[in-house]
Amino acid sequence: MHIFEFIRPADSAAAINAATQSTTAQQGAEVRFLGGGTTLIDLMKLNVETPTSVLDINRFALDEIEDMPDGGLQIGATVRNSDLANHERVRRDYSVLSQAVLSGASAQIRNMATTAGNLLQRTRCVYFRDTAMPCNKREPGSGCPAISGSNRTLAILGTSEHCIATNPSDMCVAMATLEAVIHVQGPKGTRSIPIGDFHLLPGDTPHRETVLEPGELITHVTLPPPIGGSKQVYLKLRDRASYEFALASAAVVMDLDGENIRYVRIALGGVGTKPWRLPEAEAALTGKPANAANFRQAAEAALRDARPQSENKFKIELAKRCLAHALETAANG
Numbered sequence: 001m002h003i004f005e006f007i008r009p010a011d012s013a014a015a016i017n018a019a020t021q022s023t024t025a026q027q028g029a030e031v032r033f034l035g036g037g038t039t040l041i042d043l044m045k046l047n048v049e050t051p052t053s054v055l056d057i058n059r060f061a062l063d064e065i066e067d068m069p070d071g072g073l074q075i076g077a078t079v080r081n082s083d084l085a086n087h088e089r090v091r092r093d094y095s096v097l098s099q100a101v102l103s104g105a106s107a108q109i110r111n112m113a114t115t116a117g118n119l120l121q122r123t124r125c126v127y128f129r130d131t132a133m134p135c136n137k138r139e140p141g142s143g144c145p146a147i148s149g150s151n152r153t154l155a156i157l158g159t160s161e162h163c164i165a166t167n168p169s170d171m172c173v174a175m176a177t178l179e180a181v182i183h184v185q186g187p188k189g190t191r192s193i194p195i196g197d198f199h200l201l202p203g204d205t206p207h208r209e210t211v212l213e214p215g216e217l218i219t220h221v222t223l224p225p226p227i228g229g230s231k232q233v234y235l236k237l238r239d240r241a242s243y244e245f246a247l248a249s250a251a252v253v254m255d256l257d258g259e260n261i262r263y264v265r266i267a268l269g270g271v272g273t274k275p276w277r278l279p280e281a282e283a284a285l286t287g288k289p290a291n292a293a294n295f296r297q298a299a300e301a302a303l304r305d306a307r308p309q310s311e312n313k314f315k316i317e318l319a320k321r322c323l324a325h326a327l328e329t330a331a332n333g
């Protein structure tokens with residue numbers, strides 16, 4: 001059994017100070033913050049994560065959802081996924097986020113899981129979770145057995161020759177369409193990171209998944225003011241109806257002007273190495289009639305660069321249908 005020190009820092013400054021001693025905020029970090037623990041403790045039991053210190057951040061005042069003066073919403077880092085999904089304003093103004101969070105995991109896990117922890121959840125690639133196997137993400141340079149092995153659930157967009165792991169989060173896909181901003185506090189002060197810049201593509205450093213540096217604590221996430229009257233849809237396709245990760249998912253925020261699309265934001269889940277926003281499809285659809293032909297064309301373009309492996313070619317057509325259906329549901333909703 002891995003031995004570690006469990007610490008309850010007095011405040012966020014003490015937590016940041018302690019975490020700054022870590023050589024990385026990525027795979028192999030010696031110091032880890034603890035949110036709900038539904039990812040971290042899982043991986044510690046498997047010896048995939050072996051921090052020497054675990055810092056409990058649950059007593060800090062980071063568990064509120066608050067209205068912002070500009071009409072947006074501020075979500076604290078330790079707000080539980082259940083509280084987020086069921087919050088009155090999230091259900092009314094950002095329903096794609098509520099739908100996405102409620103489609104994930106189980107009620108019990110959502111009661112524990114936090115907003116920041118969800119942003120940082122790890123891939124479900126079976127080789128990553130098995131220390132008997134090589135894995136470039138877990139042990140840089142050791143190889144990627146998934147490319148020639150079990151890859152049915154893995155990514156087809158944003159992959160590299162070093163890693164094809166899917167980002168498993170539903171919440172992050174919805175947040176991509178809402179253009180969320182992640183706020184962190186670290187040894188050098190605070191900074192704000194648009195969600196599109198937060199997760200990294202694997203490239204030749206798959207062990208580096210986000211732009212976080214040692215000591216940086218996510219304090220909250222902000223959502224810009226809602227798009228009034230917009231239709232919002234999160235469609236998740238998976239092997240069973242609940243308690244399962246996405247094979248493909250699509251988040252859509254759309255506003256129509258008559259029959260034409262005035263505003264649209266789209267992202268895919270389950271197919272990308274990071275939450276997969278589709279800015280080109282958004283631009284191509286804006287101003288066009290909201291009809292099935294245009295939606296299918298956008299879906300075809302969105303998957304044009306897909307690179308499937310031996311077992312996951314089916315995801316290309318699945319993702320196209322998922323996206324086209326989500327767009328139609330939003331347009332007709």
Ligand SMILES: Cc1cc2nc3c(=O)[nH]c(=O)nc-3n(C[C@H](O)[C@H](O)[C@H](O)COP(=O)(O)OP(=O)(O)OC[C@H]3O[C@@H](n4cnc5c(N)ncnc54)[C@H](O)[C@@H]3O)c2cc1C
Pocket residue numbers: 032033034035036037038039040041042057077081103104105106109112113114115116117118119120121168169170171216217218219243244245246
């Ligand atoms: C059986 C099962 C099924 C699941 N199904 C789904 C699903 O269908 N869809 C889905 O999206 N997710 C699913 N999940 C994943 C779940 O959503 C995540 O485990 C959860 O969101 C992680 O949140 P947490 O607070 O428990 O994170 P933790 O385990 O506490 O932390 C995760 C990581 O984030 C870091 N961290 C936590 N808080 C901060 C902070 N404030 N600043 C910096 N770093 C921080 C930790 O150090 C750790 O590295 C499932 C999980 C399980 C166990």
Ligand code: SF4
Pocket residue numbers: 123125126127128134135136137138143144145146147154162163164165206
């Ligand atoms: S896909 Fe990524 S996480 Fe999975 S074995 Fe390859 S390197 Fe590891």
